[in-house]
Amino acid sequence: MKKILSSVLVAGMLLGVGAINATAGASGPKSHNAIGKIGAVVMNPYGVAPLTAIINDGGYAIKNAKVTVKGKGEKGIDISYDVSDLKVLQHGGIPVFGLYPDYVNKVEVSYKREVPSVDGIKSEDIKETYSIYAPPVTTYGSGTAQKMALPKAEVVVPASKNVKNNLYLMNHLSSTMSNASQAVWNLPAGGALEWDYESYVWMIDTNGDIRWQLDVSKFRDTYDIRKKGNLMGFDQTKDGNIMWGQGQTYKKYDLMGRKIFDRMLPRSYIDFSHHAEETVKGTYLLRVANSDLKRRDGKNVRTVRDVIVELDKEGNVLDQWDLSTILDPYRDNNILAMDQGAVCLNIDADKAGKTIAKEDLEDESMPFGDVAGVGAGRNWAHVNSVNYDPYDDSIIISSRHQSAVIKIGRDKKVKWILGSPEGWDDQFKKYLLKPIDNDGKEIVCEANGSKCPGYLNEKGGFDWSWTQHTAYVIPEKSKDHIRHVSTFDNGDSRGMEQPALASMKYSRAVEYEVDEKNMTVEQVWEFGKERGLEWYSPITSVTEYQPKTDTMMVYSATAGMADLVAFRAGTAQLTPYLHEFKYGTKEPELEIKMVGGNITGYRALVIDYKDSFK
Numbered sequence: 001m002k003k004i005l006s007s008v009l010v011a012g013m014l015l016g017v018g019a020i021n022a023t024a025g026a027s028g029p030k031s032h033n034a035i036g037k038i039g040a041v042v043m044n045p046y047g048v049a050p051l052t053a054i055i056n057d058g059g060y061a062i063k064n065a066k067v068t069v070k071g072k073g074e075k076g077i078d079i080s081y082d083v084s085d086l087k088v089l090q091h092g093g094i095p096v097f098g099l100y101p102d103y104v105n106k107v108e109v110s111y112k113r114e115v116p117s118v119d120g121i122k123s124e125d126i127k128e129t130y131s132i133y134a135p136p137v138t139t140y141g142s143g144t145a146q147k148m149a150l151p152k153a154e155v156v157v158p159a160s161k162n163v164k165n166n167l168y169l170m171n172h173l174s175s176t177m178s179n180a181s182q183a184v185w186n187l188p189a190g191g192a193l194e195w196d197y198e199s200y201v202w203m204i205d206t207n208g209d210i211r212w213q214l215d216v217s218k219f220r221d222t223y224d225i226r227k228k229g230n231l232m233g234f235d236q237t238k239d240g241n242i243m244w245g246q247g248q249t250y251k252k253y254d255l256m257g258r259k260i261f262d263r264m265l266p267r268s269y270i271d272f273s274h275h276a277e278e279t280v281k282g283t284y285l286l287r288v289a290n291s292d293l294k295r296r297d298g299k300n301v302r303t304v305r306d307v308i309v310e311l312d313k314e315g316n317v318l319d320q321w322d323l324s325t326i327l328d329p330y331r332d333n334n335i336l337a338m339d340q341g342a343v344c345l346n347i348d349a350d351k352a353g354k355t356i357a358k359e360d361l362e363d364e365s366m367p368f369g370d371v372a373g374v375g376a377g378r379n380w381a382h383v384n385s386v387n388y389d390p391y392d393d394s395i396i397i398s399s400r401h402q403s404a405v406i407k408i409g410r411d412k413k414v415k416w417i418l419g420s421p422e423g424w425d426d427q428f429k430k431y432l433l434k435p436i437d438n439d440g441k442e443i444v445c446e447a448n449g450s451k452c453p454g455y456l457n458e459k460g461g462f463d464w465s466w467t468q469h470t471a472y473v474i475p476e477k478s479k480d481h482i483r484h485v486s487t488f489d490n491g492d493s494r495g496m497e498q499p500a501l502a503s504m505k506y507s508r509a510v511e512y513e514v515d516e517k518n519m520t521v522e523q524v525w526e527f528g529k530e531r532g533l534e535w536y537s538p539i540t541s542v543t544e545y546q547p548k549t550d551t552m553m554v555y556s557a558t559a560g561m562a563d564l565v566a567f568r569a570g571t572a573q574l575t576p577y578l579h580e581f582k583y584g585t586k587e588p589e590l591e592i593k594m595v596g597g598n599i600t601g602y603r604a605l606v607i608d609y610k611d612s613f614k
Contacts, residue, residue, distance in 0.1 A: 034058050036128045038113065039093055043134070048218045049257030051101055051134050051211065056093040061114035061121075063088075067613075069098040069211075070106040077165065077205045083613045095256050097609060098167075098211045102136035137213055140198050142174055144570070150200060151576070151597030153208025160589040162549050163580045164206055169242070169605040172200040172557075172597070173230050179222045185270070188292060190368035190377040191302035192271045196222065196247065199231035200599055203607060208592055212255070219246060226264065232602060233276035233287070240611030243284070245272035250286055255612045263315050267291065270302060279388040283318060284311045285395065287383050290322065293376055301368050301377030308386045308395060319410070321395065323383065324376040326412050327402070332361055332374050333423030334403045337493035338467065339538065340372065372401060385470045389483065398471035398487060403464065405471040405487055418471075418485070418512060418521055420464050421449040422496055433514060433521040435462050440520075450496035454523070460530070462523045465489035465510055470542040470603070474511070477545070481516040484524070486552065488541040502562060505536045509543040509554040509579075527554065527579075527586050535577060536562050542603045546580070551589055554579040557601030576601040 032040035039056025046052075065083040070076065079098030088094060099105045107130040115122045139149045151172070159166070175181075175197045185191040199220065203212035214231075221227035229247020236242055241260060243252040250272055252260040265272060269288040276286050290303040306329070308321040323329075340356055361373055368377035382400040389396055394409045404419030414431045417424070421432045435443040435452065443462050445452040454463030465471075467490045477484040489508040499505060508528035514521050528535055537558040544553050556577045566572035573595065580590040594601065 046257035051099040053096040054093045063112040065111040068108040099134035151594040157588045157591035159206035167607045171602045172599045174198045174599045188300040192370040196228040235277045237278040274384040304379045306381040329380045387472045389473045466494045467492040474545045486543045488543040551580045555604035
């Protein structure tokens with residue numbers, strides 16, 4: 001009897017211990033099964049970057065890690081990078097970036113593994129290869145106009161050794177979604193809340209292979225004002241991470257998809273789009289709009305794409321540039337000359353090739369909001385980039401609807417205007433740059449200064465930039481008051497008119513040299529006129545100097561959209577072109593043609609992935 005009672009007692013005690021352990025969540029000393037010599041492989045560890053993984057450290061201290069994702073096939077491009085010990089601690093293992101989608105990737109890793117023992121810490125140098133399958137690319141599709149998940153990148157000119165290891169972040173948008181643009185601002189009216197398209201964000205290597213994708217579905221919700229808007233303005237910050245904005249928010253993530261911050265705009269501002277950047281001071285510049293502005297006529301409005309705000313790292317407002325008080329929001333010359341069928345990403349085939357009448361532009365009944373018009377509360381400026389110039393603590397903006405690149409100081413005073421002199425109020429005429437040739441001789445532009453030799457001559461030459469995008473200073477090529485500026489000259493309204501035939505349109509990548517002392521501008525490089533209509537991008541696009549390779553990266557992002565009616569009908573295909581040019585030449589170091597996706601290109605950005613894991 002005693003023996004039976006003792007057995008029952010012991011069993012009860014064991015059950016009690018087990019119950020306590022289960023309640024406390026203990027699952028024993030074993031971890032998830034390791035595939036190699038440390039821990040398990042976790043795919044898409046932060047939920048937004050499906051072509052990434054982490055090899056868990058398995059409880060070991062890992063030092064001196066290096067990763068190589070092997071290229072696919074004989075001509076595939078390896079992605080190799082060192083991982084700092086702190087980044088291993090940050091991720092709880094070795095981060096793997098650059099996996100091919102729908103493919104079993106070979107991933108080589110080397111590291112020092114520290115193993116605790118009764119005799120102390122034992123270090124082992126280990127090399128091993130993992131086979132890691134990454135899932136196929138998936139996107140939210142339009143169901144009609146789209147032909148595939150993402151455009152296919154076809155190599156036209158293979159990459160030179162100089163740029164071969166580049167990665168390009170591609171940012172495209174689709175305006176054909178039936179769930180888009182279903183809300184507008186009210187009380188006060190205006191703004192651009194309805195500018196709310198599906199976004200596509202991925203990276204390709206110089207073979208055109210996809211090596212990274214952002215899962216946009218984790219960010220966009222058409223029923224939530226905080227999550228409406230286009231993902232745009234991607235910038236790689238000094239720490240190797242990426243930031244961008246989306247409607248009412250701006251964000252920063254690392255390349256593994258780890259959130260660093262995701263913040264609402266300060267309450268004075270709405271409708272981020274187009275451009276965000278980190279300055280050399282570590283502050284952030286965002287192109288936004290005013291959430292409530294009192295106009296001269298006493299009306300309250302939300303403005304459209306005409307405010308620049310500077311924030312510190314914690315999101316505090318440091319400064320703002322309200323362009324409706326700095327420039328002339330009633331200058332209408334360029335707006336009257338624009339093709340109303342393609343006003344940035346607002347593409348309306350019914351208005352293709354048509355301009356707006358002056359009486360309509362000035363009609364008091366014209367609505368406020370995202371419409372090309374004059375005065376605060378309408379899309380009079382359409383600023384699509386802002387760039388900081390540390391030389392004199394100024395900003396350089398690209399105003400599409402003024403066809404002007406403008407430098408503005410910290411004091412909110414205009415320093416210079418690079419654009420046609422036609423239509424500027426007297427107070428701005430002293431800031432207009434005078435064009436010169438490479439001998440310093442003044443260039444005469446006809447028709448009130450709008451028709452320059454480069455426009456009138458088939459071989460090209462000096463011209464202003466028209467409805468341009470991305471005006472950036474090139475610090476590496478600038479010295480003191482001589483500033484080099486690149487831009488993408490889209491070419492709509494060229495010569496302050498629409499051409500007799502749409503087939504006469506063309507775009508250019510351009511570099512100017514601005515002499516701020518003598519208030520002159522010289523065109524020192526151009527590309528694109530010789531490619532004609534097939535290279536013409538009526539909207540978006542980018543030209544940006546790359547200091548690490550001494551090249552000019554150019555993305556003609558909406559080539560193929562010249563016939564807007566055919567594009568909207570689905571019978572014309574977009575064929576954006578991505579280039580790298582040896583600096584100062586038209587010698588291509590890379591040319592890639594994007595085909596098949598039929599989603600609207602916005603920008604491309606060179607990504608230095610090695611910086612992300614330091």
